[in-house]
Amino acid sequence: MKLNIKDTFNKELPADPNKNNTPRKVFEACYSYVTPRIPSNPKIIHVADEVAEMLELERDTTSEEFLNVFTGKTVYPKTAPYAMCYGGHQFGHWAGQLGDGRAINLAEIRVNGKPWALQLKGAGETPYSRTADGLAVLRSSIREHLCSEAMHYLGVPTTRSLSLALTGDEVLRDMMYDGNQDYEKGAVVCRVAPSFIRFGNFQLLTARKDIKNLQNLTDYTIRHFHKDIQTEGKEKYIAFFQKVVNASLEMVLHWQRVGFVHGVMNTDNMSILGLTIDYGPYGWLEGYDPNWTPNTTDSQHHRYAFGNQPGIVLWNLVQLANALFPLIEDAKPLEAILESYQTNFDKKYVEMMFKKIGLAEIKTGDEQLIEDLEQNLQLTETDMTIFFRELPRIQKKNTPQEAFQKIHKSFYKPIGLAGATTDAWTTWFTKYIDRLQEESDRDETRKFKMYEVNPKFVLRNYMAQLAIDAADKGNYEVLNELYEVLKRPYNEQPEFEKWYAKRPEWARNKVGCSMLSCSS
Numbered sequence: 001m002k003l004n005i006k007d008t009f010n011k012e013l014p015a016d017p018n019k020n021n022t023p024r025k026v027f028e029a030c031y032s033y034v035t036p037r038i039p040s041n042p043k044i045i046h047v048a049d050e051v052a053e054m055l056e057l058e059r060d061t062t063s064e065e066f067l068n069v070f071t072g073k074t075v076y077p078k079t080a081p082y083a084m085c086y087g088g089h090q091f092g093h094w095a096g097q098l099g100d101g102r103a104i105n106l107a108e109i110r111v112n113g114k115p116w117a118l119q120l121k122g123a124g125e126t127p128y129s130r131t132a133d134g135l136a137v138l139r140s141s142i143r144e145h146l147c148s149e150a151m152h153y154l155g156v157p158t159t160r161s162l163s164l165a166l167t168g169d170e171v172l173r174d175m176m177y178d179g180n181q182d183y184e185k186g187a188v189v190c191r192v193a194p195s196f197i198r199f200g201n202f203q204l205l206t207a208r209k210d211i212k213n214l215q216n217l218t219d220y221t222i223r224h225f226h227k228d229i230q231t232e233g234k235e236k237y238i239a240f241f242q243k244v245v246n247a248s249l250e251m252v253l254h255w256q257r258v259g260f261v262h263g264v265m266n267t268d269n270m271s272i273l274g275l276t277i278d279y280g281p282y283g284w285l286e287g288y289d290p291n292w293t294p295n296t297t298d299s300q301h302h303r304y305a306f307g308n309q310p311g312i313v314l315w316n317l318v319q320l321a322n323a324l325f326p327l328i329e330d331a332k333p334l335e336a337i338l339e340s341y342q343t344n345f346d347k348k349y350v351e352m353m354f355k356k357i358g359l360a361e362i363k364t365g366d367e368q369l370i371e372d373l374e375q376n377l378q379l380t381e382t383d384m385t386i387f388f389r390e391l392p393r394i395q396k397k398n399t400p401q402e403a404f405q406k407i408h409k410s411f412y413k414p415i416g417l418a419g420a421t422t423d424a425w426t427t428w429f430t431k432y433i434d435r436l437q438e439e440s441d442r443d444e445t446r447k448f449k450m451y452e453v454n455p456k457f458v459l460r461n462y463m464a465q466l467a468i469d470a471a472d473k474g475n476y477e478v479l480n481e482l483y484e485v486l487k488r489p490y491n492e493q494p495e496f497e498k499w500y501a502k503r504p505e506w507a508r509n510k511v512g513c514s515m516l517s518c519s520s
Contacts, residue, residue, distance in 0.1 A: 101132055159277050
């Protein structure tokens with residue numbers, strides 16, 4: 001196995017001089033060197049074949065060296081693994097230093113001119129682990145591995161996952177933070193991204209008034225990931241902030257399009273490249289409820305609920321603006337960029353929703369059609385994914401009643417549709433079908449355009465849980481099958497029709513299928 005090592009982060013930025021792997025505060029450094037913990041009996045249980053191919057490792061995935069390097073058993077020659085130092089706001093409160101508590105960056109490689117950072121999650125303690133052990137369990141690792149890839153195939157900007165492995169070690173976890181600890185199988189995921197730099201990397205340096213390294217880190221990020229920024233001085237940093245805002249907006253717009261709820265949008269979980277990062281207590285909307293969050297820690301305040309996500313991205317961007325302010329020393333350009341976020345998001349959201357309902361151009365009164373639809377989806381429990389996947393079947397010649405019948409399978413409790421709910425849907429479909437008459441596309445053309453933005457298959461929590469339950473018993477068939485299904489989420493795939501279904505009733509309140517903790 002040959003990796004084209006091109007380390008930059010740990011070559012161009014300051015290191016923590018203390019090489020002892022003990023939890024501590026780290027100052028005037030962007031990372032600490034750390035060696036992964038050696039697993040007792042590692043075993044690769046899944047490799048994302050297309051990620052391996054992207055990294056030109058497809059011929060090495062069954063080799064002993066691949067197993068050893070991507071489980072932390074051995075360190076690849078001439079590399080210096082490290083954990084990043086960063087801070088962050090957690091649930092709106094400044095938490096100070098956080099850092100890579102269970103992530104270890106192995107190296108950066110270059111493939112076909114593109115940079116890729118390789119990072120193990122769950123490979124042991126780092127100076128940033130605080131009171132934790134730095135390990136991960138099979139349960140959370142399956143969720144991270146599958147979801148990273150599912151999001152990529154949905155067209156959502158995301159970190160990727162190369163491999164999923166068992167360590168052969170047992171890990172003690174309190175799954176629901178309720179005092180019931182139990183041993184679970186230890187696991188390691190190899191995450192892949194151009195960079196794992198977060199908003200929190202910048203925040204911590206500013207909070208500590210380490211402006212020299214704030215500038216070093218910002219210049220590094222621009223130099224490697226925004227080569228098109230050619231200006232100097234404060235204009236360079238303003239242009240950088242604009243790029244981060246644009247990328248973050250695109251990311252959350254895709255989340256809203258597919259019904260994804262991140263669950264823990266702390267600033268330390270926000271990628272500076274606008275990638276979805278840190279798959280913890282995530283979920284997909286099943287019943288369309290803007291106030292839904294999958295995170296038990298957030299069950300009281302719903303800060304990170306589905307409908308709040310665009311606003312939370314803006315809140316997080318305000319914190320990043322504060323962090324970058326010492327390099328610019330002028331609030332006005334930052335404020336103007338932040339104000340444009342809301343305007344741009346509102347415009348792009350409407351455009352996105354129009355694609356979801358199959359309208360090619362926006363006309364007067366059309367926005368009301370979207371608002372009414374979103375209200376109707378909440379009248380009774382309505383499966384978001386199935387509703388938008390069935391909507392393309394409606395034809396211009398249909399009556400409102402026929403149209404209503406076509407999306408019937410998206411309702412969890414059809415018996416509750418009587419009266420006002422049916423009336424509201426009949427009214428909406430009357431307007432929608434009238435509006436379709438103004439579209440130049442034929443029904444079939446419109447249908448396939450809608451299929452391109454409305455996935456048939458998403459990684460519902462109950463599906464991930466079925467893969468976890470089977471894998472816990474040494475059966476990886478469900479994991480393998482879901483990986484294949486989720487590679488083509490917009491295709492019909494009739495052979496996998498069983499995965500195109502509403503959440504089963506047994507999963508409504510089951511742990512892992514509805515609410516999850518941050519340890520998930």
